Amino acid sequence: MNTGDSYDLLATTVLLLDRDGIVVRVNSAAQDLFGRSRRHLEGQMAIALFDPDPPLAQSFLHACEGTLESCRQVALVPKGSNSSEVSVTTVSLLGHEGWAALVEVADLESRLVVDRTQRLAQAIAGQHELLRNLAHEVKNPLGGLRGAAQLLEAELPDDRLKEYTGVIISEADRLQVLVDRLTTPQASPMQLSLMNIHEVCERVCALVQAEFKTVEIIRDYDASMPEFSADSARLVQALLNVVRNAAQVMQEEPPHDGPHIVVKTRIARQVMLQHRQHRSAAVITVIDNGPGVPTDLKDKIFHPLVTGRSGGTGLGLSLAQDLLAQHGGLLEFESRAGHTEFRLMLPLELT
Numbered sequence: 001m002n003t004g005d006s007y008d009l010l011a012t013t014v015l016l017l018d019r020d021g022i023v024v025r026v027n028s029a030a031q032d033l034f035g036r037s038r039r040h041l042e043g044q045m046a047i048a049l050f051d052p053d054p055p056l057a058q059s060f061l062h063a064c065e066g067t068l069e070s071c072r073q074v075a076l077v078p079k080g081s082n083s084s085e086v087s088v089t090t091v092s093l094l095g096h097e098g099w100a101a102l103v104e105v106a107d108l109e110s111r112l113v114v115d116r117t118q119r120l121a122q123a124i125a126g127q128h129e130l131l132r133n134l135a136h137e138v139k140n141p142l143g144g145l146r147g148a149a150q151l152l153e154a155e156l157p158d159d160r161l162k163e164y165t166g167v168i169i170s171e172a173d174r175l176q177v178l179v180d181r182l183t184t185p186q187a188s189p190m191q192l193s194l195m196n197i198h199e200v201c202e203r204v205c206a207l208v209q210a211e212f213k214t215v216e217i218i219r220d221y222d223a224s225m226p227e228f229s230a231d232s233a234r235l236v237q238a239l240l241n242v243v244r245n246a247a248q249v250m251q252e253e254p255p256h257d258g259p260h261i262v263v264k265t266r267i268a269r270q271v272m273l274q275h276r277q278h279r280s281a282a283v284i285t286v287i288d289n290g291p292g293v294p295t296d297l298k299d300k301i302f303h304p305l306v307t308g309r310s311g312g313t314g315l316g317l318s319l320a321q322d323l324l325a326q327h328g329g330l331l332e333f334e335s336r337a338g339h340t341e342f343r344l345m346l347p348l349e350l351t
């Protein structure tokens with residue numbers, strides 16, 4: 001593997017410049033960051049890839065001439081009608097390799113999001129552990145309580161009093177459902193097998209379509225997605241929790257142009273998941289045109305028992321996050337009114 005190829009393994013963007021400040025080589029990450037293909041990046045003046053920035057232009061010039069050793073700056077990269085903030089490190093290579101300068105560009109915004117999501121996933125795993133232990137402790141006394149209420153009910157002389165034992169029994173049943181949901185993911189060991197992610201998507205689409213007849217489900221699958229090793233039952237559960245949420249929210253507040261859910265699969269390159277850099281990841285994106293995640297829930301949506309629905313237990317997303325974490329993956333989201341995206345990301349080591 002030569003130096004040029006090994007740059008492709010990096011998550012940060014690398015541009016190699018000649019003496020005139022022209023990009024002669026870019027790595028794979030550069031194509032994602034600048035939203036252009038390698039062909040459209042190579043041959044350009046490096047400075048033209050950024051928003052106008054005289055100090056940055058000076059650094060490129062001096063590094064290519066060999067009069068500046070290295071320098072780090074914050075700059076802007078045009079993204080559609082906006083710009084995104086990046087950190088740019090310019091290093092002079094004169095005398096080292098065949099190139100004049102190396103420019104390393106790291107997307108500050110997306111890195112912050114990933115770091116935050118990762119920290120959140122860890123915090124949630126901790127909370128879940130605590131809740132599972134608690135649920136386990138509640139399970140046995142709950143059974144005893146229900147049994148005793150049943151015995152008492154049989155002995156009661158007055159039927160009117162049975163109303164009270166009825167309340168105890170039905171509330172115990174409600175708690176039992178909660179306790180079962182909290183303890184389930186741990187119940188069975190992971191069952192990994194080579195599976196097709198589109199079969200998982202199809203299972204979930206069929207289940208949700210049967211429950212929510214008016215929602216239009218649109219499939220947008222990447223046919224080049226390889227099979228990979230995972231616990232398909234767990235993935236069905238995780239995806240179902242996400243897609244059902246979208247359908248439930250849109251049933252309560254139907255969008256004017258009719259409820260749509262898009263289930264999209266793609267392969268992403270150079271993704272950081274659970275502190276590990278992966279060359280590629282399978283991404284299942286669930287997009288709905290509903291009202292969006294309520295602002296006050298945005299920071300805590302993955303925490304257990306956080307719900308915005310009257311009948312909700314607030315476990316669906318935290319369980320989904322947990323199930324993905326068991327695969328070394330991650331669940332993240334972005335939401336505004338009319339467009340909510342949940343992304344299930346799973347490491348995919350192509351062989």
Ligand SMILES: Nc1ncnc2c1ncn2[C@@H]1O[C@H](COP(=O)(O)OP(=O)(O)OP(=O)(O)O)[C@@H](O)[C@H]1O
Nearest residue numbers: 245246249292293307308309312313314315316317
């Ligand atoms: N696609 C979405 N659009 C808008 N809000 C959403 C969406 N998905 C989730 N939410 C909000 O996040 C909350 C938490 O979701 P979560 O699945 O964890 O719990 P729940 O659906 O309330 O209950 P449960 O899944 O345990 O039955 C939901 O109650 C809802 O308010």
Ligand SMILES: [Mg+2]
Nearest residue numbers: 241245316317
């Ligand atoms: Mg839910």
